[in-house]
Amino acid sequence: MKKTAIGVFDSGYGGLTVLKEIVKQLPDYDYIYLGDNARAPYGPRSFETVYQYTLQCVEWFFAQGCELVILACNTASAKALRNIQQKDLPKLDAHKRVLGVIRPSTEIIGNFSTTGAIGILGTTGTVLSDSYPIEIHKFFPNSKVYQQACPMWVPLIENAEYNSPGANYFVKKYLDQLMGQSADIDTILLACTHYPLLIEKIKQQLPAGIQVVSQGEIVAKSLVQYLDNHPDMSKMCSKTGSIQFFTTDSTSDFDNHASLFFGRELRSEHIFL
Numbered sequence: 001m002k003k004t005a006i007g008v009f010d011s012g013y014g015g016l017t018v019l020k021e022i023v024k025q026l027p028d029y030d031y032i033y034l035g036d037n038a039r040a041p042y043g044p045r046s047f048e049t050v051y052q053y054t055l056q057c058v059e060w061f062f063a064q065g066c067e068l069v070i071l072a073c074n075t076a077s078a079k080a081l082r083n084i085q086q087k088d089l090p091k092l093d094a095h096k097r098v099l100g101v102i103r104p105s106t107e108i109i110g111n112f113s114t115t116g117a118i119g120i121l122g123t124t125g126t127v128l129s130d131s132y133p134i135e136i137h138k139f140f141p142n143s144k145v146y147q148q149a150c151p152m153w154v155p156l157i158e159n160a161e162y163n164s165p166g167a168n169y170f171v172k173k174y175l176d177q178l179m180g181q182s183a184d185i186d187t188i189l190l191a192c193t194h195y196p197l198l199i200e201k202i203k204q205q206l207p208a209g210i211q212v213v214s215q216g217e218i219v220a221k222s223l224v225q226y227l228d229n230h231p232d233m234s235k236m237c238s239k240t241g242s243i244q245f246f247t248t249d250s251t252s253d254f255d256n257h258a259s260l261f262f263g264r265e266l267r268s269e270h271i272f273l
């Protein structure tokens with residue numbers, strides 16, 4: 001049996017915020033990260049486009065031999081995961097697994113809130129899919145979920161403008177729109193893997209007492225649990241502690257930006273899809 005790395009995918013850099021937490025909790029495993037930077041952002045794209053792009057990336061991971069792929073992207077998890085799991089996996093390889101970031105987040109987010117009023121900040125695609133309200137209500141039927149799309153945040157982050165005065169304007173704009181929906185919101189989930197880079201600005205703009213939750217640690221804990229519950233999958237995964245990074249766009253751009261998301265210098269390789 002050939003053992004292989006765990007695949008971690010995002011449209012761009014955001015998934016690195018998740019990979020960083022996964023590596024903290026599961027340092028022995030090997031990982032392959034792919035950022036589809038050439039086609040990012042995914043947030044404003046149609047359901048069909050996000051599905052086709054994500055499927056292509058998943059097939060690339062499978063061609064590298066990955067048995068387990070994490071979609072560390074909410075937009076891809078919202079728009080492509082179900083189709084891939086239900087339609088494509090049985091045809092491609094019924095033993096392989098593709099997991100997303102929405103389920104692990106929605107099954108615990110209600111525990112953070114005392115009022116039951118939860119705010120979701122995400123890309124336009126994630127918000128329009130209604131995946132968060134639908135899933136949160138399954139686990140926390142009495143909760144009230146308020147959503148706000150933040151279409152300017154990913155471009156600000158991808159262009160390293162998240163510390164600029166322009167970023168202050170757009171952080172305040174979307175937070176005001178979210179908080180204007182209910183005075184009861186006491187918990188806000190950053191439902192886009194790029195947004196942790198804005199977390200300090202977001203906290204500064206919010207009244208005290210509102211919790212801002214990012215997904216990296218939640219997804220990492222859930223993967224630990226998943227591998228504990230699926231020892232066969234864990235056995236298929238190689239464990240030499242290596243990480244390889246791939247991008248569909250410029251490697252120098254990727255390497256220059258990626259350390260901000262991942263917390264250390266890295267070297268990527270280029271692939272065409």
Ligand code: DGL
Nearest residue numbers: 014041042043074075193
């Ligand atoms: N990081 C991705 C997410 O979690 C989306 C960024 C994009 O729009 O490509 O939704």
